[in-house]
Amino acid sequence: MRVTTDSSSPRRTQRHRLAAVALAAAVSLVAACGGGSGTTSSDGTETITVALTGLGPEGKATTDAIKAFERANPKIKVKVQVLSTDATQYQQQIQQRLIAGSGAPDVFKVDGIYAAAFAKSGWLLDLAKVKADTSKFLPTSLTAGEYDGKTYAVPWFVNTEGLFYRTDLVKTPPTTADELVTAAKEAMAMDPKLKYGLAFEGAKYEGVITAFMAMAGGFGGKLDPENLDTPENRQALAFMDDAIHKYKISPSAVTGWKEGEVQQAFSSGQAAFAINWPFVFSTTKGTPTEGKVGFVPFAGKGATLGAEMLALNAKSSHTTAAWKLIEYLTSTDVQVSRAIAAGNPPSVAAAYNDELFKEAPYFKEVEKVAKVAVQRPVSPAYPKVSDQLQTMLSSVVSDLTAPDKALSDAASKVRDAANG
Amino acid sequence: MASGVTVSPSGVTASHGGSRPPLRRARAAAADRRLGWLLLTPTLAILLAVTAFPFAYNLWNSVHQVNLTDPNGGGFTGLGNYRSLFADPVFRQTLLRTLVFTAVSVATQIVAGLVVALVLNRSFRGRGWVRAAVLVPWAVPTVVAATSWKTMLDPQTGFVNQLLSALHLPGADTNWLGGEWTAWVAIGITDAWKTVPFVAIILLAGLQVIPDELYEAARIDGAGAWHSFWHITLPLLKPALLVALIFRTLSALLVFDVVFILTGGGPGNTTETLSFINWREFLVSTDFGTGGAVSVVLVVLSLLVAAGYVRLFRTDEGATER
Numbered sequence: 001m002r003v004t005t006d007s008s009s010p011r012r013t014q015r016h017r018l019a020a021v022a023l024a025a026a027v028s029l030v031a032a033c034g035g036g037s038g039t040t041s042s043d044g045t046e047t048i049t050v051a052l053t054g055l056g057p058e059g060k061a062t063t064d065a066i067k068a069f070e071r072a073n074p075k076i077k078v079k080v081q082v083l084s085t086d087a088t089q090y091q092q093q094i095q096q097r098l099i100a101g102s103g104a105p106d107v108f109k110v111d112g113i114y115a116a117a118f119a120k121s122g123w124l125l126d127l128a129k130v131k132a133d134t135s136k137f138l139p140t141s142l143t144a145g146e147y148d149g150k151t152y153a154v155p156w157f158v159n160t161e162g163l164f165y166r167t168d169l170v171k172t173p174p175t176t177a178d179e180l181v182t183a184a185k186e187a188m189a190m191d192p193k194l195k196y197g198l199a200f201e202g203a204k205y206e207g208v209i210t211a212f213m214a215m216a217g218g219f220g221g222k223l224d225p226e227n228l229d230t231p232e233n234r235q236a237l238a239f240m241d242d243a244i245h246k247y248k249i250s251p252s253a254v255t256g257w258k259e260g261e262v263q264q265a266f267s268s269g270q271a272a273f274a275i276n277w278p279f280v281f282s283t284t285k286g287t288p289t290e291g292k293v294g295f296v297p298f299a300g301k302g303a304t305l306g307a308e309m310l311a312l313n314a315k316s317s318h319t320t321a322a323w324k325l326i327e328y329l330t331s332t333d334v335q336v337s338r339a340i341a342a343g344n345p346p347s348v349a350a351a352y353n354d355e356l357f358k359e360a361p362y363f364k365e366v367e368k369v370a371k372v373a374v375q376r377p378v379s380p381a382y383p384k385v386s387d388q389l390q391t392m393l394s395s396v397v398s399d400l401t402a403p404d405k406a407l408s409d410a411a412s413k414v415r416d417a418a419n420g
Numbered sequence: 421m422a423s424g425v426t427v428s429p430s431g432v433t434a435s436h437g438g439s440r441p442p443l444r445r446a447r448a449a450a451a452d453r454r455l456g457w458l459l460l461t462p463t464l465a466i467l468l469a470v471t472a473f474p475f476a477y478n479l480w481n482s483v484h485q486v487n488l489t490d491p492n493g494g495g496f497t498g499l500g501n502y503r504s505l506f507a508d509p510v511f512r513q514t515l516l517r518t519l520v521f522t523a524v525s526v527a528t529q530i531v532a533g534l535v536v537a538l539v540l541n542r543s544f545r546g547r548g549w550v551r552a553a554v555l556v557p558w559a560v561p562t563v564v565a566a567t568s569w570k571t572m573l574d575p576q577t578g579f580v581n582q583l584l585s586a587l588h589l590p591g592a593d594t595n596w597l598g599g600e601w602t603a604w605v606a607i608g609i610t611d612a613w614k615t616v617p618f619v620a621i622i623l624l625a626g627l628q629v630i631p632d633e634l635y636e637a638a639r640i641d642g643a644g645a646w647h648s649f650w651h652i653t654l655p656l657l658k659p660a661l662l663v664a665l666i667f668r669t670l671s672a673l674l675v676f677d678v679v680f681i682l683t684g685g686g687p688g689n690t691t692e693t694l695s696f697i698n699w700r701e702f703l704v705s706t707d708f709g710t711g712g713a714v715s716v717v718l719v720v721l722s723l724l725v726a727a728g729y730v731r732l733f734r735t736d737e738g739a740t741e742r
Contacts, residue, residue, distance in 0.1 A: 095703075095706070099488060117489050204685060204687070253595055381489070392688075
């Protein structure tokens with residue numbers, strides 16, 4: 001490995017280097033400015049771009065809805081950019097487009113926990129500018145799209161994390177955490193096929209926070225970044241730790257489980273209880289647990305809300321057409337057919353109607369859980385808050401730190417993260 | 421390694437020359453040099469665009485307050501980002517942890533790679549096949565390797581624990597990625613599984629250029645195997661060792677993918693590395709100021725390591741060549 005440089009003409013080299021720097025700067029400038037918004041052709045047809053994600057039934061429900069929208073609005077053409085199905089990657093892909101200052105996509109999906117951060121960055125259009133009527137949406141889910149008193153995103157569909165239980169093993173759903181522990185132990189004694197009492201997401205990722213919030217809600221606690229170290233949150237955190245290490249109703253492996261592993265453990269009949277999202281209902285088809293699934297808030301009152309929001313690009317030049325698409329995607333009929341086809345809980349109150357319940361009765365239970373479900377803190381600094389919380393929860397479930405100490409340590413860090 | 425390329429644009433003059441008068445020849449040479457540089461411009465521009473520009477941009481970021489969620493805030497902070505970085509105990513711990521991981525993993529990988537290389541350098545039946553087979557882990561993308569290892573290390577369904585239990589060995593119910601030390605062991609094994617073959621192949625190339633006569637002469641002089649390894653193999657292997665050390669140390673300092681897949685930095689933050697913090701500051705917190713500062717720290721560390729190695733090996737290398 002010999003490093004050799006040409007030293008024959010230093011001044012010349014320097015000059016050329018300068019030229020190359022200028023060239024490089026020019027190239028990156030051009031790249032940054034590329035990618036304009038949609039177009040309007042001479043016959044008045046507008047083309048808007050929408051960035052979405054989704055595989056299988058979800059993806060098909062979206063494509064079908066967009067085709068129907070184009071039929072209903074012949075003057076609008078919709079170009080779909082399909083981005084990653086991994087929530088974190090999707091968020092980074094969208095972020096890159098917005099950082100570059102591109103006018104496309106005009107419409108995009110944004111996770112509720114990032115909406116406020118995007119709004120603060122100036123990337124989202126204030127929906128008052130398209131005279132958005134937001135009264136049809138479920139009020140709890142709408143707050144995720146608000147920042148500084150204005151609405152920047154509306155919910156496309158909501159997601160609610162609550163407690164699944166096996167109706168054949170648990171006669172009445174537990175209303176306290178103690179009852180849950182007893183019921184789990186009884187069920188494990190009753191059914192030899194049961195390996196676990198309670199399955200939950202314990203891996204170091206966003207899911208460990210939503211699982212904890214459901215538990216905290218059950219103890220009457222909540223996730224307030226300004227005031228995290230409360231007696232209720234301490235109890236909830238101790239429960240999370242004890243479920244694994246004291247009551248032994250949860251396996252130590254949950255420290256690596258995400259919602260997929262939790263769902264597998266539950267639908268394959270290995271767990272009596274599971275904290276998870278409504279998609280579990282559709283996965284039990286053809287498994288030993290089909291038709292034996294109940295869904296309630298944790299300990300009677302704990303549930304977490306997740307929302308997929310739709311927003312408009314602040315740089316879009318087709319805001320009216322783009323908002324029309326959002327209105328269409330959140331109309332009652334489209335919401336009902338999406339809920340039936342893809343299992344996504346509607347974000348508009350009117351969609352929880354007889355037509356939906358006839359096709360998919362479990363949405364009655366989902367609706368009940370959705371009513372008590374709590375949003376994660378709405379803050380532009382949420383990504384940083386989330387990071388601190390993930391570290392704290394991960395170190396508790398892995399038995400590295402005692403719950404009380406972890407919570408008091410994390411409280412000040414979370415407060416700093418939320419304010420800085 | 422762009423720095424290893426030797427370019428001399430004036431080399432084109434070789435095709436000219438001859439009977440021309442000295443003045444014209446000089447002018448022609450100058451024109452050739454100009455043409456040479458002209459031809460090099462695209463390459464230089466690309467190199468600058470993909471290395472110098474990002475580095476300068478990060479340097480700029482690191483002395484400014486740049487957070488995308490705060491488009492109006494910001495401004496020059498001097499060394500503020502660095503100061504708050506080094507004042508943060510989490511960052512200091514991570515720095516130390518990354519250095520320890522680098523030292524331990526590189527040392528074990530070099531030793532293991534050397535052993536494999538020495539074995540592969542002997543002649544035995546099917547050596548070609550074995551040499552090719554050894555390289556397979558290196559050809560597997562890290563993300564795929566890490567995901568496979570994660571599946572194998574699952575406490576309930578993983579192959580590792582089932583093997584331990586079948587052999588009645590202790591630790592069959594270990595939650596590998598759930599404990600700090602076991603998680604580091606898992607990361608170390610996954611990393612080594614992929615990189616030892618790489619080290620072995622580089623060292624094997626170094627071993628093959630050592631002339632057999634030296635060993636024969638040593639044998640005649642009565643040197644044992646250990647003696648000839650210590651006084652012939654190792655000194656002559658130094659150039660190859662240097663290459664392996666630089667490559668391995670730099671990528672161990674920057675380790676990210678294995679950790680990201682296996683543990684996500686957990687349990688707690690016990691397996692986070694500098695690159696992990698870098699990723700988080702840039703892409704999770706969108707704090708380009710702090711992220712830029714972490715990047716610069718990484719670049720400085722890498723340069724120090726590379727310079728240190730080159731210095732350490734240079735004098736000896738010169739001596740053996742002469």
